[in-house]
Amino acid sequence: MPVMAQIGAAPVSYLKAQTRWGAIETLFWLATLLPFYFLPDYLQLASQIAITALFALSLDLILGYAGIVSLGHAAFFGTGAYAAGLFSKFVWGEPLTGLIVGAIVTALVGYAISFIIARFRHFALIMLTLGIGLLLGAAANSASWLTGGSDGLQGVNIWPLLGRFKWDLYGYTAYGYSLVVLFVLFLFARRVIHSPFGLALRGIRENALRMAAIGAPSRAHIRTVYTISAALAGAAGALIAQTTQTVALDSLGFERSAEVLIMVVLGGPGRLYGGLVGALVFMTARDQFSGIEPQYWYFWIGLLLVAVVMFLPNGILGGLSRFLAHWRAK
Amino acid sequence: MSAPALSTRQLSKSFGSLVVARDIALELPVGARYALVGPNGAGKTTLINLMTGILTPNAGQIFLGENDITDLAPEQRVRRGLARTFQINTLFAGLNALEAVTLVVCERRGLSREFWRNVAAHKEAIDEAHDILVKLRLGEACYQATRELPYGRQRLLEIALALATRPKVLLLDEPAAGVPPEESGDIFEVVAGLSADLALLFIEHDMHVVFRFATQIIVMVGGAVFAEGSPAEIAAHPGVREVYLGTRQHA
Numbered sequence: 001m002p003v004m005a006q007i008g009a010a011p012v013s014y015l016k017a018q019t020r021w022g023a024i025e026t027l028f029w030l031a032t033l034l035p036f037y038f039l040p041d042y043l044q045l046a047s048q049i050a051i052t053a054l055f056a057l058s059l060d061l062i063l064g065y066a067g068i069v070s071l072g073h074a075a076f077f078g079t080g081a082y083a084a085g086l087f088s089k090f091v092w093g094e095p096l097t098g099l100i101v102g103a104i105v106t107a108l109v110g111y112a113i114s115f116i117i118a119r120f121r122h123f124a125l126i127m128l129t130l131g132i133g134l135l136l137g138a139a140a141n142s143a144s145w146l147t148g149g150s151d152g153l154q155g156v157n158i159w160p161l162l163g164r165f166k167w168d169l170y171g172y173t174a175y176g177y178s179l180v181v182l183f184v185l186f187l188f189a190r191r192v193i194h195s196p197f198g199l200a201l202r203g204i205r206e207n208a209l210r211m212a213a214i215g216a217p218s219r220a221h222i223r224t225v226y227t228i229s230a231a232l233a234g235a236a237g238a239l240i241a242q243t244t245q246t247v248a249l250d251s252l253g254f255e256r257s258a259e260v261l262i263m264v265v266l267g268g269p270g271r272l273y274g275g276l277v278g279a280l281v282f283m284t285a286r287d288q289f290s291g292i293e294p295q296y297w298y299f300w301i302g303l304l305l306v307a308v309v310m311f312l313p314n315g316i317l318g319g320l321s322r323f324l325a326h327w328r329a330k
Numbered sequence: 331m332s333a334p335a336l337s338t339r340q341l342s343k344s345f346g347s348l349v350v351a352r353d354i355a356l357e358l359p360v361g362a363r364y365a366l367v368g369p370n371g372a373g374k375t376t377l378i379n380l381m382t383g384i385l386t387p388n389a390g391q392i393f394l395g396e397n398d399i400t401d402l403a404p405e406q407r408v409r410r411g412l413a414r415t416f417q418i419n420t421l422f423a424g425l426n427a428l429e430a431v432t433l434v435v436c437e438r439r440g441l442s443r444e445f446w447r448n449v450a451a452h453k454e455a456i457d458e459a460h461d462i463l464v465k466l467r468l469g470e471a472c473y474q475a476t477r478e479l480p481y482g483r484q485r486l487l488e489i490a491l492a493l494a495t496r497p498k499v500l501l502l503d504e505p506a507a508g509v510p511p512e513e514s515g516d517i518f519e520v521v522a523g524l525s526a527d528l529a530l531l532f533i534e535h536d537m538h539v540v541f542r543f544a545t546q547i548i549v550m551v552g553g554a555v556f557a558e559g560s561p562a563e564i565a566a567h568p569g570v571r572e573v574y575l576g577t578r579q580h581a
Contacts, residue, residue, distance in 0.1 A: 011428055011456050011457065011459070011460040011472070012450055012453050012456050012457070013450075014428065014473060015428070015429075015432070015449055015450040015456060016448070016450035018450075019448055019449075019450065191445070191446060191448075192445045192446075194448050194449060195444055195445045195446060195447055195448060195449060196433075196436040196441040196442050196443075196444050196445075196447075196449050196452065196455075197442055197443060197444055197445035198445065198449075199425075199429060199432065199433045199436065199442075199449055200433060200436070200437065200442040202422070202424070202425060202429075202433075203422055203425070203430075203433050205424075206421075206422035206423055206424050206425060207420060207421065207422050207423070209420055210416075210420045210421065210422065210491070212404050212405055213382070213404065213408065213413070213414060213416070213420065213492075214408060214413075214433075214434045214437055214438075214491060214492075214494070214495055215404075215405045215406075215407075215408030215409045215437060215438065215495055216405065216437045216442065217405060217442075220443070221442070221443075224443070224445070228445075
C-alpha cells in the first residue's frame with residue numbers, strides 16, 4: 001500500500017516503509033474468513049474465487065511488474081490442472097504432493113517457453129502467448145485418451161486433506177485449502193516484488209532500453225519471473241483440479257486467458273492486490289448476472305471493462321488509492 | 331604510458347550508401363574531458379551508439395583499456411565500465427530517483443537475481459545510491475516519482491543512473507539538451523566535478539559550454555573526424571570556423 005512521501009527519512013528506512021505490512025492488508029485477509037460464518041452456502045464459489053485470485057496474481061507478476069502482456073496464460077493454469085489431476089489418477093491422491101507436482105511441472109513448461117518469450121515484446125508477445133495457448137489447448141483436446149478431451153478428465157481421486165478433512169459438499173475444506181494456498185503464495189509473491197529482483201522487473205516495465213544501458217540482464221530476469229508466474233498459475237490449476245475433482249478442457253482455453261487478463265486490468269495491474277480484487281469483482285459479478293440473464297452477462301462485464309479502462313486507467317485499486325489520497329489531503 | 335581509457339581504430343559504419351561513420355580513430359585518455367561537436371547529422375550520436383554496442387560497425391575496432399570490446403553485447407560493455415546517457419530522457423518514469431539508482435547499484439553488485447530478500451536488507455547498496463544522488467544534487471528530490479521531477483533534475487538523474495554503474499568511461503549525449511541556457515551551466519558544473527579517474531566524452535552544441543568545460547575538442551563532419559585539438563587550437567582552426575562555427579552564427 002502506498003506510503004506518504006517521507007522527506008528527510010533515511011533512505012533505508014524509507015524503502016523498508018514502502019514494503020511494510022499495512023493495516024488494510026490485515027483487514028483484507030481477515031475479511032476472507034467471513035464466508036465461513038456468513039455465507040456458508042457460497043463456500044464453493046468462494047473457493048473458485050480464491051483459486052482464480054491466485055491465477056490472476058500469477059498474471060499480475062508478469063503483466064503488472066515486468067510489463068509482459070499475455071493472452072495465453074491459461075496454458076499454465078490448464079497444465080497445472082492436468083498435471084495434478086493425472087497425478088492423483090495414476091500415482092498418488094495426496095493433495096499437497098499433487099499441488100507441488102502441478103506447480104513444478106508447470107514451472108518446467110513455463111521455463112522452456114520463457115526462452116521464446118524473453119526475446120520479444122509488445123505486439124509480438126501478444127500473438128506468441130495467444131499462439132502457445134491455442135497450441136496447448138489443441139494438444140490437450142487431441143490427446144483425449146489421456147485427458148478425456150472435451151468430456152473432461154475423469155477419475156480424479158483426491159484423498160482427504162492432511163488425511164483428516166474430507167471434501168465436503170458445502171466446500172468448507174475446498175475453501176479453507178484454497179485460501180491457505182492463496183495466502184502462502186501471495187506472501188511469496190509479495191516477497192519477490194519487494195526484492196532487488198522485483199525492482200529490476202519494474203525497471204524492465206518502465207524502460208527496457210535503459211535496462212540494457214545500465215548493463216542489466218533483462219532476458220534472464222524475464223525468464224525467471226515467467227517461470228515463477230507459470231508455477232503460481234500451475235498451482236492455481238492444481239487447486240481447481242483437486243477441489244472440483246475433474247479437469248475441463250476449457251481450463252486451458254482462450255476464454256480463461258482473456259478473463260484473467262480482464263480481472264487484472266479491472267483490479268489494477270502492478271499492485272499485488274489488483275488481481276485479487278479483480279477476481280473477486282469478476283467472479284461475483286458473473287455469479288449474480290448469470291442468475292438474471294445467463295447468455296448476456298458478457299455484455300455487463302464488457303461495459304464494466306470499458307468504463308474502468310476509460311475512467312480508472314489504474315484499475316479499481318488505482319482509483320481507490322487516488323480517492324483516498326484526495327480525501328486525506330482535505 | 332598507460333593505454334587510453336577508450337579508443338577506436340578505423341571505425342566505420344554505413345547504411346546502404348549512406349556513410350555515418352568513416353575511419354574514426356580516437357583516443358580518450360584516463361581523466362579526459364573531451365567534447366564532441368559538429369553540425370546536426372555529423373554522426374555524433376551514431377559514434378556513441380557504435381561505442382556502446384547499440385550499432386555494430388562494418389569495420390574497425392573499439393578498445394576499452396587494452397581489451398577489444400568490438401564484439402561484446404551492450405550489457406557486457408557496461409559491466410566492463412563503459413556507460414552512457416541519452417539525449418532524450420531514458421529514465422524509469424514510475425520509479426523514484428532512489429529506487430532507480432538503487433536498481434542500478436543492485437545490478438552492478440550482482441544482487442538483482444535475488445528474489446527472496448527485501449531490497450531494504452541491502453543497506454550498503456542503498457547508501458551508495460543515495461550518496462550518488464546527493465553528489466548530483468538530487469538528495470532532496472530522491473523520493474519523488476521520476477516523471478514528477480522538474481526537467482533539469484531529470485537530466486541530472488540521467489547522469490546519476492550512468493554513474494551508478496561505476497564507469498571508467500562515460501559518454502554523455504547532450505547532457506543539457508532541452509535545459510534553458512541559464513541552467514545548463516549547473517549541469518556542466520556537476521559534470522566537471524565528477525571523479526578525475528573518469529574519462530568523459532560529451533556531445534554539446536553550446537560552444538560557450540564546450541570551451542569552458544572541455545580540455546580537448548573533437549569536430550565531426552559527415553561521419554568523419556574533421557579536426558581535433560585543444561579549445562585554443564579549435565578556435566583558431568580556419569576550417570572549423572567555416573564549417574561549424576560559421577554555420578552556427580545564423581542558427
